[in-house]
Amino acid sequence: MTLFTGSGVAIVTPFTNSMEVNYPKLKELLEFHIENETDAIIVNGTTGESATMTDEESLEVIKFTIEVINNRIPVIAGTGSNDTKHAVEFSAAVEKLGVDGLLVVTPYYNKGNENGIYNHYKSIAEAVSCPIILYNVPSRTGVNLSIPLLEKLSKLDNIIAIKEASGNISYAAEIARIIPSLTIYSGNDDMVIPLLSIGAKGVISVSANIIPEITHKMVISFLNGDLNKGMRLQLDYNDLVNSLFIETNPIPIKNAMNFLGYNVGPCRLPLGEMFEENEKTLHTILNKHGVDKWI
Template structure:
């Protein structure tokens, strides 16, 4: 059974004026996503700025999310690290919090070889019972999971899916062909429908932070047989989705959310403020798409 089908939001972590986690706002965001058809919450990932948070902050944010969502939709927590030992221990701590799955990015910076990456995921998979989503995003990690390695990793009973963010549709097609037992989630908003056409189950979306219902409807339209409507939404919102990456994620999506009145604060260094010309470009894109403002 799939961890989720549809749109999983790669949720931002809201910060207050002191750059501390704003739990009141986090609670509001979680309720907003339940109300606006988001199918799963992905917390403590890249978009959530997990790499600049302490372990205790991440655990607190994950626990808060699990408690607030209260099993209404699945909660998936990012537990990846470039240290296998840290990833194993953190995954074990997160498991007891009641999440529905783990999102585990490939070990970054080290540029592990295939044996090392296999060992990395093996140790994590054998340390927890939770279902695991592999996360392939070579543009950020410097590592691309080979199809043969994915095939080997899929033999672990709790490695059940892959978030595919290489941007290479041929690679995704080979995963779908050679490893059909793995669910595939698009990790790129602009490739959601193409991934669905290969048998994908949905998307883990940055854009869903501001257009949750659109992303849900895009996926469900396709899965319910209305590929024409899914394609209309995909092409109609690609400019907006790509605008979320006009600078390094999650800087633009937080800027977009603040422009729309969400008040989620800024990013932690080393992610700085956007250049003014990019801010103006992003605001223009948002205005053209008439994105709904915060309630």
């Protein structure tokens, strides 16, 4: 089973200046992605600042997103936690909202052992019936999911995919070789084409917040056999992609969106404003690419 093929946007959560969720702006963003060929919405993830949202806020944002999208493209919600009980309860609550799938990050900070991590995911998988995408991002969690552990997890019926953000192409290739049943999505915007070349089905993208059509075309062109076009789009926009990670995500993408007129508001603390030199670099690259302003 494949939840989506192409570009899934890891969508930002827009805030007002008083740090409340800006629902009218969120609706605009969602419609923007429908109009610009985004293939799936990933809500309440790292880019959506889930770490600073209450459960009540997260549930309301997910519910709102599902209602606005109204089955036009898949909606996948982040429900991971370093507390298994909380992840189980929250995942079950999100499933009841009608989400198409869950994105569940590796338990972070605790640095669980393999038995613990397996049982963490097993508990979540048994509590829901919707598809689950594992999220491997050791730079944030401090844990890399081993190939034997992934192989074991892939045998659970509703664990169907992995968002792979280790940055290790050899590791990703081993997943593709040993566990072909596990759909791979790139979790790094600068490595989309390399992962597609070993069988990945798409990307869960930060840069798609501002270049949705380009990200979609890069993936679909490559998958449809136009390898040169896909490769060219990856290489042509990698400086922009890299500038969006010049500081901790989602600080630069929100800065970029505000610079372009999207008016998505600030990040919640502890994510602060960009350093002036980094902001200048980001804006220079945005201007160089002529990225369209918000319409």
